[in-house]
Amino acid sequence: MSQSAIDTYSSVYHRVRFGFDPERAKVWRALCRYLQPWVNEESPLLDLGAGYGEFSRFIHSPEKWALDLNPDLIQYWGEDVRPVIQPALDALPMAACAMGTVFASNFFEHFAVEEGRQILKEVRRVLQPGGRLIVVQPNFRLEPRRYFDDYTHKTAYTDTGFTGLLEASGFRVVHAEPRFTPYSMKSRWPKAEWMVDLYLALPYRPLAGQFLVIAEPSREGRN
Numbered sequence: 001m002s003q004s005a006i007d008t009y010s011s012v013y014h015r016v017r018f019g020f021d022p023e024r025a026k027v028w029r030a031l032c033r034y035l036q037p038w039v040n041e042e043s044p045l046l047d048l049g050a051g052y053g054e055f056s057r058f059i060h061s062p063e064k065w066a067l068d069l070n071p072d073l074i075q076y077w078g079e080d081v082r083p084v085i086q087p088a089l090d091a092l093p094m095a096a097c098a099m100g101t102v103f104a105s106n107f108f109e110h111f112a113v114e115e116g117r118q119i120l121k122e123v124r125r126v127l128q129p130g131g132r133l134i135v136v137q138p139n140f141r142l143e144p145r146r147y148f149d150d151y152t153h154k155t156a157y158t159d160t161g162f163t164g165l166l167e168a169s170g171f172r173v174v175h176a177e178p179r180f181t182p183y184s185m186k187s188r189w190p191k192a193e194w195m196v197d198l199y200l201a202l203p204y205r206p207l208a209g210q211f212l213v214i215a216e217p218s219r220e221g222r223n
Contacts, residue, residue: 023191028054030196031181035103036060038132038175038214043100046126048088048119049107053077061101065094088119094126102127105136106210109153113165116155120169124217133171133215136180137162143183143209159211171215183209 032055039045039059047056050066050073057078066077067084074083084093088111102123108116123133140147140156147156157165159178166173181199199205 024052024054025058026191026193027196029058030193030200031055032058033197034200035134038101038134040100040128040131043128043131044094044098045101045103046084046092046094046099047081048102048104048123049110050077050081051105053081055103055105056081059103065099067092089115092122092126096125097128097131099126100128100131101134102131103134106138108135108162109138109147109150109155109157112154116165117169120166120171124170127217130216132174133166135162135213135215137211137213138183139178139209139211142179142211146183146209159213162211163213166213166215167218170218172218173213173215175212175214177212179205179208180212181205181210182207 036059039061041060042062044063044065045056045059045061047053047064047066050056050068052073053066053076056064056066064078064081065084066081067086067088069085069087071083071085074085077083086093088107108119111119120133127133137157137159138147138153139159141158141160144156147153159176163173163176
């Protein structure tokens, strides 16, 4: 596929499936407060499949990079974000051990399993020892009926299955929440920050359809 065809495909996807909604900022401010303790605030951060850039906009990091296929999305990213416009399967333009944190939300389900392993290998290369990969992912176990409503989803992951993929790719899981957030922000998410804070504080989260997993490169990592 040519670069122009890739750009068109990506822009159409954002128009059809994932249009810009300024109300999502309220949700992401609360999510970033929740995730901030897991972020290395002294080292650079990379946001994979950044979309409209809410995570990198509200998270605290001394240096932020955001990767996506669609160059039209850069306008939504903060001025302190360094754009990386390229396919996720290409080598990342960072030196080994350059990143303290890598984040990915609703990302890996768009790739075949072997493609996911390839991406994880590159993520492991750029992460520092003790650096963290933070992944928010649709949980097929919780939302099997709606999982493939998105025509770009290629692989069904459960929280247990994705943990296995991480461990087989040279990572050690340090934190996991099988029920993290609702499946979609389009209908079930409250749009007030205090309500999101309250939801995240619940011991059991009703309507949850996504999982959270946080992992570090393991010393004996396998590729």
